[in-house]
Amino acid sequence: GAVVSQHPSWVICKSGTSVKIECRSLDFQATTMFWYRQFPKQSLMLMATSNEGSKATYEQGVEKDKFLINHASLTLSTLTVTSAHPEDSSFYICSAKSGTVGPDTQYFGPGTRLTVL
Amino acid sequence: AQKITQTQPGMFVQEKEAVTLDCTYDTSDPSYGLFWYKQPSSGEMIFLIYQGSYDQQNATEGRYSLNFQKARKSANLVISASQLGDSAMYFCAMREEYNFNKFYFGSGTKLNVKP
Numbered sequence: 001g002a003v004v005s006q007h008p009s010w011v012i013c014k015s016g017t018s019v020k021i022e023c024r025s026l027d028f029q030a031t032t033m034f035w036y037r038q039f040p041k042q043s044l045m046l047m048a049t050s051n052e053g054s055k056a057t058y059e060q061g062v063e064k065d066k067f068l069i070n071h072a073s074l075t076l077s078t079l080t081v082t083s084a085h086p087e088d089s090s091f092y093i094c095s096a097k098s099g100t101v102g103p104d105t106q107y108f109g110p111g112t113r114l115t116v117l
Numbered sequence: 118a119q120k121i122t123q124t125q126p127g128m129f130v131q132e133k134e135a136v137t138l139d140c141t142y143d144t145s146d147p148s149y150g151l152f153w154y155k156q157p158s159s160g161e162m163i164f165l166i167y168q169g170s171y172d173q174q175n176a177t178e179g180r181y182s183l184n185f186q187k188a189r190k191s192a193n194l195v196i197s198a199s200q201l202g203d204s205a206m207y208f209c210a211m212r213e214e215y216n217f218n219k220f221y222f223g224s225g226t227k228l229n230v231k232p
């Protein structure tokens with residue numbers, strides 16, 4: 001149990017376009033979902049935390065208007081990178097937390113590699 | 118101050134031997150949780166083991182055990198009988214009770230298992 005999927009697994013886009021990444025909890029209801037960014041050979045940086053039905057809480061330094069997060073249901077959160085630029089190229093990982101399945105841990109998706117040309 | 122410190126950027130271990138990956142943490146919260154995750158080259162983060170600050174016993178999960186020394190604020194991961202498939206990045210993480218949802222990650226340790 002506690003499987004989280006992400007789609008797409010990789011995406012290449014042109015500078016100036018927007019990209020949407022989906023994060024789904026497949027076999028549990030995720031009360032809270034998280035979006036991380038990871039640069040090569042570095043640790044995960046938390047970008048934002050989202051609870052179903054409410055606005056996301058962004059970490060300091062993360063642009064809300066650039067990284068739009070929507071937690072539409074208990075199994076789906078989306079991250080939209082708006083007007084993407086090459087510096088947005090990174091590995092984006094979502095995670096989900098449940099109040100019932102392993103309540104103390106986060107379960108991670110497989111990640112999405114974004115390349116902006 | 119860094120919440121989680123992993124001082125070993127890279128480690129080598131011979132197959133079938135045990136290896137210890139270091140992790141120290143910094144918190145003033147009396148209630149917290151400590152986690153270890155494995156990240157293979159594919160990028161997914163795999164949950165390995167959890168230790169609560171009030172747990173009396175060290176956590177164990179199969180070949181993984183957590184050497185929890187509360188007074189020293191260390192939570193080292195021990196992998197016994199290393200396998201080639203254990204080659205990956207390993208991240209230590211902490212969650213504090215007062216900010217239950219926020220995970221702090223260390224910088225990671227790259228483990229290479231040699232045949």
